[in-house]
Amino acid sequence: MAKNDPSTLSSVKNALQILKSFSMFKPTVKVSELAQSLGLAKSTVSRIMKTLASEGFVMKDPETNGYRLGLSVLTLGGLVTNNLEINKEAIPVLNDVVAKTKETAHLAILDGLDTIYIFKEECHHPVRILTHIGRKNPAYCTSSGKVMLAFHDGNLLEEVIQNGLQPFAKNTITNPDELRAAINKVKAQGYAVSTEELTEGTRSIAAPIRDYTGKVVSAINIVGPLQRLPDYKIPSMARILVDAAKEASERLGYDARFFR
Incomplete structure (x- = not known):
């Protein structure tokens, strides 16, 4: 929607922007911080927060006078994830991936120009990579994002x-031509690898999941420290993920015979 679209309600838009300001790394926010970051008057933010609190979407912390998300958000989030067909069909596949790779696995989808994790299956290693459901990452520097950029029907890569x-890290691709070449490589090999492109010392590998129309709707990936995912392990791990993505795709009704 356009910024000044007369069909939008500014108060609702402001409330949604406030809710989107919370994150795993910033679970508590203050009215003054929100006012400054969103360019709104403190009185406006205060009124919105009181309204959101009355409906259970935020809660006030009496010790800090900051706000954190309330249980109403959790309820809505649970409804979304529980009703995503990809979640229902791919969870058993994710469990199998973790069992075979011994690394944490995720399901990711596109959200604008970012990827967002919609499901996570944790590994049992004592040393783990910090990730969480709902986490957004730039698509161009993650394996799941690069997979979905590679097989996107539109012009998303250019966007x-x-x-x-x-x-973000020492290997982040910031040159457009290099990124285009990397995405073409993903198309050719059918999976993507991200090595210290988003976070130092980590590697992720991802493969695309298709729905019954043949469209790539999600990606399945594993993430782990470089010590556990050295170069020589990439081919075998990628094969596990490609096979898992194929199984998840078939559970969604995809039949490769119709798309040859």
Whole structure:
């Protein structure tokens, strides 16, 4: 929607922007912080927070006078994830991936120019990579994102490039031509690898999941420290993920025979 679209309600938009300001890394926010970051008057933010609190979407912390998300958000989030068909069909596949790779596995979908984790199956290693359901990452520097960019029907890759390629770690691809080449490689091999592109010392590998129409709707990935995912393990891990993605796709009704 356009910024000044007369059909939108500014108060509702402001409330949604406030809710989107919370994150795993910033679970508590204050009215003054929100007002400054969103460019709103403190009185406006205060009224919205009181309204959200009355409906259980935020709760006030009496010790800090900050706000954190309330249980109403959890209820709605549970409804979303429980009714996603991809979750229902792919969870058993994720369990199998973790059993075979010994690494944490995720399901990811696109959300604009980012990827978002919609399900996670934790590994049993004492040393784990910090991830969580609902986490957003730039698509261009994650394996799941690169998989979905590679097989996207539209011009999403160019949108990502036009939006800017910011560096996050030492191997983040910030050159548009290099990113295009990397995405073409993903198309050719059928899976993606991200090595220290988002976070130092980590590697992720992902494969695409298709629905019954043949469209790539999700990605399945594993994430782990480089010590446990060295170069020589990439082919075998990728094969596990490609096979798992194929099984998840078939559970969603995909039949490769119709798309040859």
